[in-house]
Amino acid sequence: MHQGRTGRPRSPEADAAILAATRQALVEVGWSRLTMGDVAARAGVAKTTLYRRWPGRNELVVDAVAVLFDELELPDLGTLSADVESVVRQFGALLDRPEAKTALMAVIAEATRDEELRRRIRTTIVDRQKRLVTAGRRRAEERGELPPPPGPEAAARDTDLVFDVVAGAVVHRTLVSAEPVDADWAHRLTQLILTGLTAQRAPGAGA
Amino acid sequence: MHQGRTGRPRSPEADAAILAATRQALVEVGWSRLTMGDVAARAGVAKTTLYRRWPGRNELVVDAVAVLFDELELPDLGTLSADVESVVRQFGALLDRPEAKTALMAVIAEATRDEELRRRIRTTIVDRQKRLVTAGRRRAEERGELPPPPGPEAAARDTDLVFDVVAGAVVHRTLVSAEPVDADWAHRLTQLILTGLTAQRAPGAGA
Amino acid sequence: MHQGRTGRPRSPEADAAILAATRQALVEVGWSRLTMGDVAARAGVAKTTLYRRWPGRNELVVDAVAVLFDELELPDLGTLSADVESVVRQFGALLDRPEAKTALMAVIAEATRDEELRRRIRTTIVDRQKRLVTAGRRRAEERGELPPPPGPEAAARDTDLVFDVVAGAVVHRTLVSAEPVDADWAHRLTQLILTGLTAQRAPGAGA
Amino acid sequence: MHQGRTGRPRSPEADAAILAATRQALVEVGWSRLTMGDVAARAGVAKTTLYRRWPGRNELVVDAVAVLFDELELPDLGTLSADVESVVRQFGALLDRPEAKTALMAVIAEATRDEELRRRIRTTIVDRQKRLVTAGRRRAEERGELPPPPGPEAAARDTDLVFDVVAGAVVHRTLVSAEPVDADWAHRLTQLILTGLTAQRAPGAGA
DNA sequence: TAGTAAGCGAGACGGTACGTCGAGTCTTAGA
DNA sequence: TCTAAGACTCGACGTACCGTCTCGCTTACTA
Structure with missing residues (x-):
């Protein structure tokens, strides 16, 4: 036996x-x-x-590309602003590489009609990025740069929003607008988001 | 003859x-x-x-889909916030339709290696959206909701940034995160961006 | 009106x-x-x-080629043998020209499945050649080289046979065996047929 | 390895x-x-x-049709005349079948402009028929019906001539004149050719 | 140390769609 | 009514990949 x-x-x-x-x-x-x-x-x-x-082309390509996203990491540069800016630039640099650019968009497109593939992308690619946001928020709270969230639900919603805004903006600029994610743009994006987040949490300050 | x-x-x-x-x-x-x-x-x-x-499938699909984006419009609801929020929700609704969702992403993917196709997308789809941002900014300035831009260069850079952030966030939420663009999310995105923009222009207020 | x-x-x-x-x-x-x-x-x-x-390709080609066969003629060289040999060589020369060669065979092939086309070929091409045989026989009888036919039926049968043999042999040598119809071959073919015809009519001679 | x-x-x-x-x-x-x-x-x-x-339609059809000609055979019926007549009738019967008729002519037509195809036809179809003539002549010589050829060259020329005449006449009658190769016609063709051959070899007899 | 089960390369298999080409028809404007 | 021009429908072409299926080896675990 x-x-x-x-x-x-x-x-x-x-x-x-x-x-x-x-x-x-x-x-x-x-x-x-x-x-x-x-x-x-x-x-x-x-x-x-x-x-x-592998069952087919799509799955093979997702696996081939997923590993590229492993190299993204959240550095500790002392301030939230610097940390976020670094991740933005890392992500921009990654999407500047043809294999990542091509594969990412194509696979997403293919996924719009294939639930199984969508699941594979979510688990192998998207979730890893989301961890960067969570870690950044936690570190900023420890530093006192951001107030602790009012509750776990609000925290999750904020994480998702920030994630969609950051990732979406970088992806859109790179793949649709076809403009580079340079230092200046990364800085302005970071400022827009962090200012927005901070001002919202301290509404009295702007009154 | x-x-x-x-x-x-x-x-x-x-x-x-x-x-x-x-x-x-x-x-x-x-x-x-x-x-x-x-x-x-x-x-x-x-x-x-x-x-x-048409030379091929891609070009045909781009043309077929382009008209869908014609229906996006900037309403006059009295405040910049309401106007933006409306566009965000219109865009979300559009991307919720399978023909727009599928075609948009796939064509963008294909375009990553085809300059000619990229140009076609830029002219037939992207530029139309950008006009929404420009119009919104102008109207807000007329209402006094936003200060006039410090100069034409800064205005263009701001327009591009806002465009990438809004469009990118909506696209990312819809196609990658696969979550709906509901009223709440649209509101929070709008607030984040407008707060960020306004607070940046009045830095003394947040200090 | x-x-x-x-x-x-x-x-x-x-x-x-x-x-x-x-x-x-x-x-x-x-x-x-x-x-x-x-x-x-x-x-x-x-x-x-x-x-x-013209109704179509086939008909057009038949008409285009038919005129080529008009140039075949039965000369009066004094003896049946010389007359026949001349026609054989004329026909060989005609089939040596690519447009006649190609068209003739192709049209015949096409005709095997198209009664209408077959009729057109028969009337515009084949019958003209048959007149050469009839004329040759009549002239030979006038010269006394061939005995008058036993009856009209036998005459028609003989004409058809000779026609198929002569035309068939020339066509076959040219198009299938792909060998030239030179003076020697034309002479030997003529001798074979005329000897055969003459000896048959005088069976006592061979006994 | x-x-x-x-x-x-x-x-x-x-x-x-x-x-x-x-x-x-x-x-x-x-x-x-x-x-x-x-x-x-x-x-x-x-x-x-x-x-x-197969490289294409033509080659496929040639191969498909070639096997049909394998069934032609030279029987031993006691006399050259009977043997030849049998082959003539077999060949006539073969060309009466639509697949042989259609394919043979069409392929020959196509071959007039394709040396490679011509070679294929020659080797897979024509040569097999030629062996029938050679075998018939050899057998007739053994029986004493025909004198041995004056030399190898003359023998080859005679074989080719007889082949072109017999095959050509049958093909022409079947495909161009569109008349049947019946027993009577086969007999008359055979007599014409054999008489011609025999009388030529014994010229004194006819004088 | 001998089986044996899975892995391997090669490449033929039944399919589906491709983008092209030619046939024969139809619709325009102009002679 | 003819003409040239060219768009039309239709159907076959020959090619490219798909994903599957034999083949005849090769390799490493297990009996």
């Missing part, structure tokens, strides 16, 4: 080669012209090997 | 039928499963007629 | 230009790649004009 | 199914309306499978 794995194990190098080949192909030919056969050929692997590991 | 147009003129009904068929197909089968043959059949037109008028 | 033609008369030059263009196109691109649009363009004429005069 | 064949082998059933489907389609719709898609559908095979094995 068997309970463990039997047979030849899957080649671990293959996974890495395939994901790398996928990213390379994305940069060179773009999402819509990326073919499984091409990826397989670039990876020096048979098409069968791809399909043994 | 001829100097005028010769030959049978292109059927004007065909254009309308094709664009309508494209939108219908987008809703029913989604972007990635939309085929030129299917669109032609729905429109009661030969495939060649499509290719005589 | 009108009883004659009204409106603009058909251009007579167009007919000649179209037939010439058809022959030229046949030589250059062959039957299966010959297109109506191409013929129209070569003739400096609109496609409509072609379709107003 | 591999030295043998790799990959999935081609299905041998597919070949047979495709060729049979081609013959069936030829009979039903004729050459000019025969489409690769239709053949594929009839064979229960994908279009790509056809193109993987």
